[in-house]
Amino acid sequence: MVRGGYGIFYDAFPGQIVDSLAGNAPNVSFYVVGGGYYAPAETTGPGSLFALASNSNAAFVQGFPQGITLQQLQTSDPFFAPPGFTYTPNDIHVPYYQKWSLEVEKAFGANTSLTVGYIGNHGNHETAQYNAVNAYDPAGYAGLPTAALDPRFNVVAGAYNNGISNYSALTAQIVHRYSSGQFGFNYTYSHALDEISNGGFSQFSSTSFGASNTSITNPQLPYNLRANYASADYDLRQNLNFNYVWELPLKKLTLGHGPDALLKGWQVAGATFWRTGLPFTATDGITSGGLSSTGYGATVFATATGTGPTSQTCSGVSRATTTCLNTSAFALSPTAFGNVGRNGLRGPDYWGNDFSLMKFIKIPKWEKAQFAVGAQFYNLFNHANFDMPVGNVGSSSFGSIVKTVSGPTTPYGVGLGADASPRLVQLKAQFTF
Numbered sequence: 001m002v003r004g005g006y007g008i009f010y011d012a013f014p015g016q017i018v019d020s021l022a023g024n025a026p027n028v029s030f031y032v033v034g035g036g037y038y039a040p041a042e043t044t045g046p047g048s049l050f051a052l053a054s055n056s057n058a059a060f061v062q063g064f065p066q067g068i069t070l071q072q073l074q075t076s077d078p079f080f081a082p083p084g085f086t087y088t089p090n091d092i093h094v095p096y097y098q099k100w101s102l103e104v105e106k107a108f109g110a111n112t113s114l115t116v117g118y119i120g121n122h123g124n125h126e127t128a129q130y131n132a133v134n135a136y137d138p139a140g141y142a143g144l145p146t147a148a149l150d151p152r153f154n155v156v157a158g159a160y161n162n163g164i165s166n167y168s169a170l171t172a173q174i175v176h177r178y179s180s181g182q183f184g185f186n187y188t189y190s191h192a193l194d195e196i197s198n199g200g201f202s203q204f205s206s207t208s209f210g211a212s213n214t215s216i217t218n219p220q221l222p223y224n225l226r227a228n229y230a231s232a233d234y235d236l237r238q239n240l241n242f243n244y245v246w247e248l249p250l251k252k253l254t255l256g257h258g259p260d261a262l263l264k265g266w267q268v269a270g271a272t273f274w275r276t277g278l279p280f281t282a283t284d285g286i287t288s289g290g291l292s293s294t295g296y297g298a299t300v301f302a303t304a305t306g307t308g309p310t311s312q313t314c315s316g317v318s319r320a321t322t323t324c325l326n327t328s329a330f331a332l333s334p335t336a337f338g339n340v341g342r343n344g345l346r347g348p349d350y351w352g353n354d355f356s357l358m359k360f361i362k363i364p365k366w367e368k369a370q371f372a373v374g375a376q377f378y379n380l381f382n383h384a385n386f387d388m389p390v391g392n393v394g395s396s397s398f399g400s401i402v403k404t405v406s407g408p409t410t411p412y413g414v415g416l417g418a419d420a421s422p423r424l425v426q427l428k429a430q431f432t433f
Contacts (some may be wrong), residue, residue, distance in 0.1 A: 004102040011095040014127050016201040017159045026064045056080045084155040086295075093125040093161045115173045126163030127199035131297030132222040133158050141291065142336035143221060146293055155297035156321045162225060162365040165194035165232065170334045181267075183244035191240070192232040195225050195342075204233035205278075206389075212402060213280045213391045216342050218298035231279045241273040241367070265360040270380070273408070274351045277314060278388060279343035284333045286394035301338030302330040302393045313346035317401055318384050324389055325399035332393055347388025352407045353380040358428070369433035374423060378410050382423035 059077045060068075072081045103117035103180065134156035136148045170191035176183055197204050200218055205211035213235045219225045250263040282302035293302065304310045308329030317324050330340065358374030389403045390397040406412075410420035 001105040004098045009097045025083040069407045075166045083155045085153045086157045088159045094416050095125045112176045117171045119169045121167050123165035123240040125161040128160050128163040128196050129200040130158040131218040136294050137298035154295050157180045163195050167192045181246040186241050188239045192235040193350045194232045195228040212387045222300050228342045237276045243271040267358045267414045270355040272353050277347035277351045280345050280388045280391045281342050282330045282391050285392040300333050302340050303333045303338045305331050310340045317348040321403045323399045327399040330393050348386045355380045371431050373429045378424040
């Protein structure tokens with residue numbers, strides 16, 4: 001059997017853009033001081049950051065209707081800091097995607113099938129945020145002007161719809177069914193590319209939520225989005241999984257002897273999965289932080305030293321605190337933007353096993369009802385899987401593995417902050433009818 005298709009799909013307009021526009025001063029009573037957002041009511045003392053934010057906010061809100069200038073505000077309040085601002089171009093397009101696929105399926109007898117396919121898509125008019133359009137550096141940082149284009153504001157973010165993405169994948173699937181269960185084998189070789197994943201609004205990974213690195217959400221160069229084009233944050237070059245369900249033939253092993261209630265209804269199931277590591281970027285957090293006070297809201301990349309390759313991988317890591325990168329190949333970028341490129345590094349591979357043992361008990365005189373009890377094992381072999389190493393060259397932990405990661409299937413979910421990386425055992429009882 002051969003099947004394929006082509007289609008164009010439109011995505012919803014990102015609501016976060018409207019939220020950002022609604023948050024522009026003077027619409028909300030929040031102000032930027034020292035790089036953080038503080039509510040005016042949160043004061044802890046006359047000289048606190050909260051108090052400074054409150055004073056700046058009050059001066060701005062009162063003076064804005066009268067057309068007060070930045071110089072006047074800074075004269076009346078020496079600690080006044082210009083606010084941030086978000087804008088959009090006049091012509092906004094809804095993101096859309098072209099998708100195409102081709103699959104060939106071959107049956108081998110009545111119970112086995114092989115499917116091989118190709119899947120591709122191309123995204124257009126994807127959201128991209130330019131968070132450095134008002135950036136400057138009085139000391140003359142290469143690539144930035146020495147004065148702000150508009151000194152009335154600090155970080156100015158342009159929310160554009162000029163991002164693109166591409167995805168190509170080869171897939172193979174084998175499924176075999178038999179009288180007491182089935183097993184399946186799936187393999188995907190793929191490549192996902194973009195300039196900014198998830199539109200820059202929702203990071204794929206973030207140190208704020210316990211990850212080793214934060215995804216790049218803006219162009220490093222203030223006006224050059226295409227320079228960010230590289231593997232997407234969620235690019236998994238290879239992904240393999242094997243799954244099975246088997247009803248244990250205990251009745252056959254006892255040659256038909258023994259009670260059915262005891263010997264029948266035992267089922268084992270499980271999955272084994274492996275994937276290559278996720279990409280990340282070597283960044284310069286020190287320089288990024290220094291430029292944040294002069295309108296630069298993006299991330300500066302590291303600079304190649306020429307002493308080693310800047311495309312490296314951490315596959316085969318077996319323990320934490322391991323330095324799995326050639327750190328001498330990277331350096332800070334104190335005078336000019338880094339040249340290593342986005343997502344040029346790869347974290348460790350992931351490998352895991354889940355397993356369950358269940359006993360199903362049919363309820364007499366109730367045709368489809370049954371009760372089941374058993375146990376589920378997540379990360380059956382207690383295998384340690386590690387997060388990508390720290391990518392900030394300004395950190396003393398640069399290049400080092402510092403934490404484990406949870407599996408894709410856990411009883412706690414995947415985004416709630418629970419440590420689900422070790423072996424987990426869950427007792428289970430269920431009633432179906």
